[in-house]
Amino acid sequence: MLSWAFLPGYVKRIAIEQTQQQIGRKLELDTLNFSPLQLTLRIDGVRLYEADAKTLMFSAQSVLLNLSLSSLFHQALVVEEFQLSKPSLHLQRLDTHGRYNLSDILDKLAATPSSGAPLRFAIANIELHGGSVELDDHVLDKQFRVSELELGLPFISNFPKAINSVVEPKLSARINGAGFAMNARSTPFASSLETRLAIDLKKLDLAQFVGYLPISLPLEIRRAVLSTQLDLVFSRAKPAHIVLRGAVRLQDVLLNDLHASPLLQVAELRADIKSLDLLTSALELNRLQLQSPQVWLAISRKAGLNWASLAPASSAKPAPTSPSASPSALANLKLQDLVIADGQLHFSDDVHAQPQQQVELQNISLHLQGLASAATAAPARIELSLASGDAGQLEFSGQFAPHAGSLDGKLVLKQIALASYQSFLAPVLHAQVSGVLNASTELAVHEQNLSLKALSLQLEKLRVQGKPADGSLAWSSLALDGLALDSSARSVTMEKLAVNGLQLDVQRDAQARLGMLNWLAPAASKSAATTAPASPAWKVMLAGFSVQDGKIRFTDHAVQPQVALSAEAIGLQLTGISSDASSATQFSLQSQLNRKGKFNLKGQLGSAWQALDVAIDAQSLPVAALYPYFSQYLNVELNKGDANAKGQLTVRKLLQATPEIGYDGALSLNDFRMFEPGSDDDFLEWKGILLDGVHARFGAAAPLVSVKKLALNDFFARVILSDKGRLNLENIIVPQPALSSAAAPTSAPASAPAIIRIAQTALLGGNINFTDHFIKPNYRANLTNLSGNIGLIASDNPQAADVELHGKVDDDAPLLIAGAINPLSAPIFIDITGSANGLELTRLTPYAAKYAGYAIEKGKLSMQVSYHIEKGQLNANNSVNLDQLTFGERIDSPTATKLPLTLAIALLRDNEGRIAINLPISGTLSDPQFSVGGIIFKVLVNVITKAVTSPFSLLGSMFGGGAELAYIEFQPGQSILAAAATEKLGNLAQALTQRSGLKLDIIGRVDPASDTEGVRRNLLDSQLREQKWRDMHQKDRSIKAEQLTLEDSERSKYIELLYRAAKFDKPRNVLGIARSLPTAEAEQLLLKNLSVSAEDLRVLAQKRADGVRDYLEQVKHIERERLFLIAPKLSADGISDHGQPNRVDFEIK
Known part of the structure; x- marks a missing residue:
C-alpha cells in the first residue's frame, strides 16, 4: 500500500520530465491521483506552455481515465471511460507554409523512431465538456474562437472488442459565437444496439480551411465544396464497431501543384457509402461517380512526374518483397459501381518526346461493376472508352480482378493518327511518320504475364519521311490477322501479315551509307552492367506474309555515275515463317525492274536457314544499270545490256563462311553495247550470249561449270591499234594496284582448279571492225558474217574440240578456220588451219605507204595458215598469196624501207601476177621473248630482203640451181658453154619465163691470170x-x-x-x-x-656473154629485149663467191 501511495508522485514527475525531453515543452500538473481498486487516474490543473515556457498553450481543468483489467488480456490499452473538462487550446498560425506554434512538437514526434507494431487501443465513453479553441492567424491578421465545445463518443478502437458504452454521440460548439450541433438520429442503443451521429454538411468550402492545417500539403486545394449526409454508427454488438454510412458530394474541385499548375479538376464527385468500418477499414461503396473529371499529367526533364510530388517521402525501410509482406490497403474494399463520365486527360511529356508532346484525351468514360478486393471475389466488369480528338479512340470491355492482378477483355483501337504522336517517336526515329492505326485483340494480363489472342491490326496510309536524301517508306495498307502472344510461354503466332501498295525509296549517299540509317537515333552509351541470365528464346511463327503492288526505288550516290533502280509490281508471298530451325519457309517473289525487266522467284528456305532452293525465271534484267559497280575494273562504258536466267539455284551451308552454291538452267546476256570512255563509237556489242544447260557448283570441292551449249549471236567488236602501237583490247581490264608486302594476305592453301566444260559453242553473225591508227593514213578492215561451231571443250578432258568458223573480210573475201582446239587444257592444245581468199589489197594502202613508200593500185590477198600448239611448242605455217599486186605512186614515208621493192615484187610475182610466200615459224610459248606476230613479221622481212639482196638464191630456191644461178663458169680461155652451164641456164630461163617482169644483165668477164694461158x-x-x-x-x-x-x-x-x-x-x-x-x-x-x-681478153669475155645471150634467146626463147649485154669485166676483182673467175655474171633488174 505504501508503494501505491508514492505512485502518483512518481508518475507526475516522470510525465513532466518526459514531456520536456520528448517535445521540449514545460508541463505542469497540479494533482495526480490514482485508485488501484477502481483503476482510475485523475489529473487536475493541466498546463502546457509554449517553447518560451511562459506562454500558456494548452490547459484543462481535469482529466479522468478509467482503465480496464482487460488490457492485460488483450495486450492493449482498454479505457472504459475518458473525460476531459474545460480543455483550452491556444493556436497561432505563424506563416503561409502552415507553421503553427505547435509545429515543432509535431516535427519531434514525427522524428521519433517507430517502436514496431502500432499500439492497440479501445476507448469507451469519451466525453469533452466546456472546451475552447482560440486561433490567432498572423497571416490574415484574424482570430477564430471555438467555445462551449461539447463532444460525446460511445467509443473508438482499432481492434474488435465488446464495449460497454452509455454515452450518446454528440458534437456541439459555438464558432465565433455561432452555434453548431450534431446529435444522434435514433434512440441510443435501442434493440439494434446501435446509435448514430448525423454528419450533415452543406456546401462547405474546404479551400478556406486548408491554410489552417498544421502540416504542409504537397498540393494546393484551389477549390472544393463539400456536402455530406452521413451517419457515424456506433454498435455495441459483439464485437463492437464504428461504421460510417451515407453520401458524400464534392463539387467544383480544383487541385493545383505547388507551382499553381493544375493537377485535377472535377465538376462533381458523388460517393454513396454503404459501409466504412473504422475499426477494420472495410469499405463498401454502392456507387462512386465522377462527372467531367480532368487530370493533368506531365513529365518534364526538370521536374519529373508532376504527380510524384504528392507521394510521401521514401522511407529508409526496404519495401515489402511481396504482397503478403504487409496488409493491403484494399483488402476490404467493395465497389458496386464506379462511373467516370466525360473525363479528360491532359498529358504532356518532354522526357520521352522531342519536342514536348501534348496529348488531349477526351470523352473518357469508365464503368466498373462489382469491384472487390477479396481473394474469393468475382472479377469486376469494366467498360472503358476514350478519344483523342481526331487522333483516335480506345475502347476496352472486360473483367478486372485486383486480388489476382488480372485483367481480361477486348481492346479496340480506332483511327489512331500516328502523326499526332510524332514527338514520342522523335527520340528514336528522326523522320516524320503519318498513318492511321486500327487494332483489336483479346487481352489477358495475369500477374506479370501478358496474353493476346485474335489480334487484328490495320495500319493504313503509312508514310515515313526523313530528309529527302534519306529516302522514304510508305504503304497503302498493312493488315495483321490472328496474332496470339503468350509471354509466359514466350511465343508469338500470326496467321497473316499483308502489305499492300508498298512504296520504298532507298538512298545510299556518297559515303556508302544507307539514308534510312539516319532515321535511327544514335544509341546511348550504356555503362557496364551485370549480364542477366539468358532467357529462353521466343518462339515466333507467321503462317503467311505477303506484299502486293509494291514498288522500291533505289538510288546509289556512292558510285559514279549514280545507280538508279526501280522495282515495280512487287509481289511477295511467304508461308511457314518460324523461329523453329527445323521448319521450312516457302516463298515466291515477282517484280519488274526498271519497267523492262521481269523476274519470278519461287522456292523455300529451310534446315536451320542453311538451305535455300530457288526456281528462277528472270527476263531482261538491267545489267547496264548495275555497271557502275564494276566499272572500276573495266575501262569501258556499258550503255545497254540485259540478262535472262531460268533455272534452279541451290545453296547449302548458307550462313557459313564457304557456302555450297549450285545452279542448273540457262543464262543469257542480251543486247549488250559498250563504248570506250569518251567515244561515241561502239566498242563491243552482241545480240545475245546464251548459255544453255548450265550445271554449276561452287564451294563443296573444285568449282565446276558445265554448259551444254554456248551461243554468241550477232556480235561486234571494234579493235583499234593506237598511234602508240597498242591495241584497245589491252585496255579493257583496269590494272589493280598490287598489295604491299605488309598488306598482302597470307597465302591460302591452293584450291583445286576449276573444271570447265562447254559441250558446244556456236557463233552466228559476228563482225570485227579493225582500225589501225599506228599508220598514216589510218587503215580499217571488217571481218563480217563470222559464224561457226566449236565442239566439246573441257579442262578435264584432253581431247581437242572440232572447230569450224567461216566469215568474210569486208563482206567480200571468204574467211575459213577449221581444226581442233582445247584452250582449257593445261597446257593448251591448238591444231587449226585458216584461210582468207580474195582480200582487196587496195585496203592495205596505208600499210604499203608506211612501210613500202608506195600506194597500192590493185591486187588481192589470200592466206592459208596452220597453227599447231602442243606441250607449249608452236609450229605454224603461213602461206601468203598476192594476186596482181600493183604499186601506185611513190609516197614519202620516213619509215618506208630503202630496199627496191619493185624488184622484190618482180622476183616474187609469177607471169600470172601471183606472189606465193610461205612463212614457217616455230617456238616455245613459255619464252617471254616469243611473239607469233613478231616471228611472222621477221620471216616476211627476211623473204623480201633475200629477194632484193640475193635474188638468184630466191630464184634458185624456187626453180633450182641455188645461189649459183648468179653466174656461168667457163674453162679458162674458153667461151664454149659446158653441159653444167647449159643446165644452170635452163633453170635461169625457167625463172625468167615464170617471172616475165624480170630483166637480165649479162656480164662477160675474164681472169687475166688463168684466161691468158687459155687464150694462147x-x-x-x-x-x-x-x-x-x-x-x-x-x-x-x-x-x-x-x-x-x-x-x-x-x-x-x-x-x-x-x-x-x-x-x-x-x-x-x-x-x-x-x-x-x-x-x-x-x-x-x-x-x-x-x-x-687485152683486146683478146675482152673479146673472150664478150664472146662468153654473147654465147650466153644467144643460148637464152635461141635455145630457151627468152626475149632479147629482156637480155642486156653489159661491158665485160677483165679482172677477177669483186668476186665474193667460191666460183671460178672465168665466167659470165648475171644481174636481175
Whole structure:
C-alpha cells in the first residue's frame, strides 16, 4: 500500500520530465491521483506552455481515465471511460507554409523512431465538456474562437472488442459565437444496439480551411465544396464497431501543384457509402461517380512526374518483397459501381518526346461493376472508352480482378493518327511518320504475364519521311490477322501479315551509307552492367506474309555515275515463317525492274536457314544499270545490256563462311553495247550470249561449270591499234594496284582448279571492225558474217574440240578456220588451219605507204595458215598469196624501207601476177621473248630482203640451181658453154619465163691470170686447125676450117709443121741450123711465142656473154629485149663467191 501511495508522485514527475525531453515543452500538473481498486487516474490543473515556457498553450481543468483489467488480456490499452473538462487550446498560425506554434512538437514526434507494431487501443465513453479553441492567424491578421465545445463518443478502437458504452454521440460548439450541433438520429442503443451521429454538411468550402492545417500539403486545394449526409454508427454488438454510412458530394474541385499548375479538376464527385468500418477499414461503396473529371499529367526533364510530388517521402525501410509482406490497403474494399463520365486527360511529356508532346484525351468514360478486393471475389466488369480528338479512340470491355492482378477483355483501337504522336517517336526515329492505326485483340494480363489472342491490326496510309536524301517508306495498307502472344510461354503466332501498295525509296549517299540509317537515333552509351541470365528464346511463327503492288526505288550516290533502280509490281508471298530451325519457309517473289525487266522467284528456305532452293525465271534484267559497280575494273562504258536466267539455284551451308552454291538452267546476256570512255563509237556489242544447260557448283570441292551449249549471236567488236602501237583490247581490264608486302594476305592453301566444260559453242553473225591508227593514213578492215561451231571443250578432258568458223573480210573475201582446239587444257592444245581468199589489197594502202613508200593500185590477198600448239611448242605455217599486186605512186614515208621493192615484187610475182610466200615459224610459248606476230613479221622481212639482196638464191630456191644461178663458169680461155652451164641456164630461163617482169644483165668477164694461158692454147689450137685445113684444102676445096677437128694422133704432125714455119728464135745445132724438137717442147715454144693482148681478153669475155645471150634467146626463147649485154669485166676483182673467175655474171633488174 505504501508503494501505491508514492505512485502518483512518481508518475507526475516522470510525465513532466518526459514531456520536456520528448517535445521540449514545460508541463505542469497540479494533482495526480490514482485508485488501484477502481483503476482510475485523475489529473487536475493541466498546463502546457509554449517553447518560451511562459506562454500558456494548452490547459484543462481535469482529466479522468478509467482503465480496464482487460488490457492485460488483450495486450492493449482498454479505457472504459475518458473525460476531459474545460480543455483550452491556444493556436497561432505563424506563416503561409502552415507553421503553427505547435509545429515543432509535431516535427519531434514525427522524428521519433517507430517502436514496431502500432499500439492497440479501445476507448469507451469519451466525453469533452466546456472546451475552447482560440486561433490567432498572423497571416490574415484574424482570430477564430471555438467555445462551449461539447463532444460525446460511445467509443473508438482499432481492434474488435465488446464495449460497454452509455454515452450518446454528440458534437456541439459555438464558432465565433455561432452555434453548431450534431446529435444522434435514433434512440441510443435501442434493440439494434446501435446509435448514430448525423454528419450533415452543406456546401462547405474546404479551400478556406486548408491554410489552417498544421502540416504542409504537397498540393494546393484551389477549390472544393463539400456536402455530406452521413451517419457515424456506433454498435455495441459483439464485437463492437464504428461504421460510417451515407453520401458524400464534392463539387467544383480544383487541385493545383505547388507551382499553381493544375493537377485535377472535377465538376462533381458523388460517393454513396454503404459501409466504412473504422475499426477494420472495410469499405463498401454502392456507387462512386465522377462527372467531367480532368487530370493533368506531365513529365518534364526538370521536374519529373508532376504527380510524384504528392507521394510521401521514401522511407529508409526496404519495401515489402511481396504482397503478403504487409496488409493491403484494399483488402476490404467493395465497389458496386464506379462511373467516370466525360473525363479528360491532359498529358504532356518532354522526357520521352522531342519536342514536348501534348496529348488531349477526351470523352473518357469508365464503368466498373462489382469491384472487390477479396481473394474469393468475382472479377469486376469494366467498360472503358476514350478519344483523342481526331487522333483516335480506345475502347476496352472486360473483367478486372485486383486480388489476382488480372485483367481480361477486348481492346479496340480506332483511327489512331500516328502523326499526332510524332514527338514520342522523335527520340528514336528522326523522320516524320503519318498513318492511321486500327487494332483489336483479346487481352489477358495475369500477374506479370501478358496474353493476346485474335489480334487484328490495320495500319493504313503509312508514310515515313526523313530528309529527302534519306529516302522514304510508305504503304497503302498493312493488315495483321490472328496474332496470339503468350509471354509466359514466350511465343508469338500470326496467321497473316499483308502489305499492300508498298512504296520504298532507298538512298545510299556518297559515303556508302544507307539514308534510312539516319532515321535511327544514335544509341546511348550504356555503362557496364551485370549480364542477366539468358532467357529462353521466343518462339515466333507467321503462317503467311505477303506484299502486293509494291514498288522500291533505289538510288546509289556512292558510285559514279549514280545507280538508279526501280522495282515495280512487287509481289511477295511467304508461308511457314518460324523461329523453329527445323521448319521450312516457302516463298515466291515477282517484280519488274526498271519497267523492262521481269523476274519470278519461287522456292523455300529451310534446315536451320542453311538451305535455300530457288526456281528462277528472270527476263531482261538491267545489267547496264548495275555497271557502275564494276566499272572500276573495266575501262569501258556499258550503255545497254540485259540478262535472262531460268533455272534452279541451290545453296547449302548458307550462313557459313564457304557456302555450297549450285545452279542448273540457262543464262543469257542480251543486247549488250559498250563504248570506250569518251567515244561515241561502239566498242563491243552482241545480240545475245546464251548459255544453255548450265550445271554449276561452287564451294563443296573444285568449282565446276558445265554448259551444254554456248551461243554468241550477232556480235561486234571494234579493235583499234593506237598511234602508240597498242591495241584497245589491252585496255579493257583496269590494272589493280598490287598489295604491299605488309598488306598482302597470307597465302591460302591452293584450291583445286576449276573444271570447265562447254559441250558446244556456236557463233552466228559476228563482225570485227579493225582500225589501225599506228599508220598514216589510218587503215580499217571488217571481218563480217563470222559464224561457226566449236565442239566439246573441257579442262578435264584432253581431247581437242572440232572447230569450224567461216566469215568474210569486208563482206567480200571468204574467211575459213577449221581444226581442233582445247584452250582449257593445261597446257593448251591448238591444231587449226585458216584461210582468207580474195582480200582487196587496195585496203592495205596505208600499210604499203608506211612501210613500202608506195600506194597500192590493185591486187588481192589470200592466206592459208596452220597453227599447231602442243606441250607449249608452236609450229605454224603461213602461206601468203598476192594476186596482181600493183604499186601506185611513190609516197614519202620516213619509215618506208630503202630496199627496191619493185624488184622484190618482180622476183616474187609469177607471169600470172601471183606472189606465193610461205612463212614457217616455230617456238616455245613459255619464252617471254616469243611473239607469233613478231616471228611472222621477221620471216616476211627476211623473204623480201633475200629477194632484193640475193635474188638468184630466191630464184634458185624456187626453180633450182641455188645461189649459183648468179653466174656461168667457163674453162679458162674458153667461151664454149659446158653441159653444167647449159643446165644452170635452163633453170635461169625457167625463172625468167615464170617471172616475165624480170630483166637480165649479162656480164662477160675474164681472169687475166688463168684466161691468158687459155687464150694462147686456143690460138695454138686455132693455128693447128688452120694448118690442117690448108693441108686438106689442097685436096678438097669444099672443106671449111670450122668444120675440122684435130685428132690427138694428128697433133704432133701439125705442131711440127707449124714449128718449122714459125719465125721466132729456135734452138739450133752446132751448124747453126734449127734443130728438130720433141712435140712437147715444140708446143711450149709455140705457146711462149704467141702474144695475148687485152683486146683478146675482152673479146673472150664478150664472146662468153654473147654465147650466153644467144643460148637464152635461141635455145630457151627468152626475149632479147629482156637480155642486156653489159661491158665485160677483165679482172677477177669483186668476186665474193667460191666460183671460178672465168665466167659470165648475171644481174636481175
